Amino acid sequence: MNIPPFATRRSVAPRLQTTRGSPPTLTTTTLWWACLLAISAVLLTPLAVVDVPPLLDYPNHLARAFILSQGAADPHLARMFAPRWGVIPNLGTDILLVPLMQVLPVHVAGRVIVAIALLLPLFGAAAYSKAVFGVRSAWSLGAALVVYNQPLLLGFLNFTIATGGALLLAAHWIRWRDVRPAYAVLTAALGTVALFFCHLMGVVFFAMLAAAYEAEHRGWHARRLLASLTALAPAACLYALSPLNNADVSIGWQPWADKLGQLLVPFVNYNLPLDIFTACAISSFLAICSLTGRCHVPLRSGLAIALFALAFAVSPFAVKGTFGFDTRFIMMLGFLLFAGFLPRLPRPALRLALSLFIALFLVRMTVLTAAWAQYGQPLAELRSVMARVEPGGRVIIAYITPRDAPAYWERVRDARRLSNGLQTDSHMPALLVIERHAYWPFQFDEPTQQPLETLQPYRALAERVGGMPDSSALGTLDLSGFDYLLLLDAGGEPSLATFERFRLTLLRQENAAALFRIRPAR
Incomplete structure (x- = not known):
């Protein structure tokens, strides 16, 4: 059985499995998980150098959660603010932080949420890749290169968590949709409710990823379509009940030159030449692999990539008071560069590519950690x-x-x-x-x-x-x-x-x- 060099499967590499009379040895799957955990540890390192991560909106979200958690008992804050819970599609950090602040110091609780926002998209990209290709891909771990991106650094934690959640739910949908349809629909319906309360874009992202998978099936019929729509029905009902449904549909556009500049959004950190180099290196690598026939892109992920690219192209910059609406789609595209492609390289080229991208990841993390430490x-x-x-x-x-x-x-x-x-x-x-x-x-x-x-x-x-x-x-x-x-x-x-x-x-x-x-x- 031929397995792409960027992929692993439990059944491959029998020489690495445990043999009678010899101690257990490392399997390819174990190595993949070890790499994922090591990458996760590196991604979390910046959280140890400063107690308030320098993410634009983060202190504001943290202060709100602090008020919701402890404000009623404070004579000063109780005069200024009051809770106003409701059917709101933007509650992810509030729902998580309020109980966490009952047991953890405020800045520790805050960094726990940031850690979730950092790791969930990485795990989501890896899970989506596994569901699409049926193998664990080393390339999917490259999503770590875009974990620290402009939305994350601007403190859009609800959006970032919802992005990871949408990838995980889409992976679950692909895994079970044709094996246990009723189970897939029920769990997806529950999942979209969770995504709705985290961030509405999470529901949109899941719907687009699931639609790309469903479009792969030529034998569409009313029953399959109804089942797919049923999974989205609870979130649609919640949106109808939310105040956002009645908000003014104000739309704002930006010049095309500015829109094209947003293509760098998944790679934005603190060093512009390094960010541009990262974007060029990743896109060039995938382009070369595709042109030489060494990149596998199945219809289910290819359609998803096309859908998100089209959505970015036609979407306005601002909708209903939400700015950077179109850039949300380009951010998901950044993760799909790793979750939706499967490069297949000969071993020498594989080693070279892995070495270069690992070095690039470590350089980017060094620059970012230094910037946070200096802050x-x-x-x-x-x-x-x-x-x-x-x-x-x-x-x-x-x-x-x-x-x-x-x-x-x-x-x-x-x-x-x-x-x-x-x-x-x-x-x-x-x-x-x-x-x-x-x-x-x-x-x-x-x-x-x-x-x-x-x-x-x-x-x-x-x-x-x-x-x-x-x-x-x-x-x-x-x-x-x-x-x-x-x-x-x-x-x-x-x-x-x-x-x-x-x-x-x-x-x-x-x-x-x-x-x-x-x-x-x-």
Whole structure:
């Protein structure tokens, strides 16, 4: 039996199996699992170098879970926020974090969730590959190269977890759909409910992956179609009951040049040349394998890849208040590069390819871990500045933009900025809620997405402020009702003394942040 060099199967390599009179030896399957566990350990390493991972939205999500878990018992937070549970398709981290925070310290619980978001897509890609090809593929483990991607680094944890869940559920569907149809439909229906409450895109992804598999069967009939739709019915009913169903269908598009730039999304980390090289290396490798007839792409995964590529091409950038809608499809395509292809190489080429991609993975992880470790310093500075805020204080946030301080941002080498220029520190002040029990006006509380409500008069403050202002807007900003101004990336402002004209008294200054007391208006 000929098995592709990038694949393993329990029944192959009999010389590696246990023989009578000799000690047990390592099977190919055991080696595959050992590699998966080793890769997982490397992926989790950055979580050990900083207690608050520098993921853009993550501190905001963590603060919300902290409020839901402990806010009712806190006299300050109870005046600011109240739970608002409902049928909301974006509850994954809340459902997991609230009970975890009852038994674990807040920042440990948070990193447990980040670890789940890191590993679930990798395990999902491996499971989907196994279901599609019937073998365990070493190439599927290459999905580790895109585990740290732009959505993950922007803190889209619900989406990332749902992506991994969709791959796992699709693998389950392929495995059992034709063997035990009733079981497959029932478990898929339950799975789509879980995906719905984690992130709605998880249901969409599963539907597309399952549709690609179903389309492979030419003998379609009404019964098979009905069974497939039954698996999606519970999630469809939940969507009909959710507030998102009644939200305004606002759609926004971006220029094609910007859309093409999103092709790098699965590879974005902190070093642009390295990210571009990674994207080119992977796409070139698959292209060469395909052109030389050394890459197997069955119809079930080929159709899935085509579906996601088409969805990316025709989807808008923003839908119903969700931005980066089209890039969600390109992110799944990033995982399908490893889960939907099966390269078949001769042994010398196999060894060379494995060596190069392992080296590339280790280099990328070294760069990322170093960026996270370096972020420890600005995080410590931010905390030292926020320590001056008393519980119950009201803090407005402003920041120094790369446009206003290009020289400062050129010197930034930590995780405050992704390789494509996106800043990742603007939600770190959510630590005010967790560590100072203070108020900031940018807590996520969208009724269609979060189970949290901001109470009056704090809601009025948030509505008046609107979006987070940069430092150039301070002259027109109404600061009444707030006690403090926290300025992020204060090292980019050469003279903070000039802020005195905005009724601000400097209390503490660090490179990463500065805190001002807001003086009463005369």
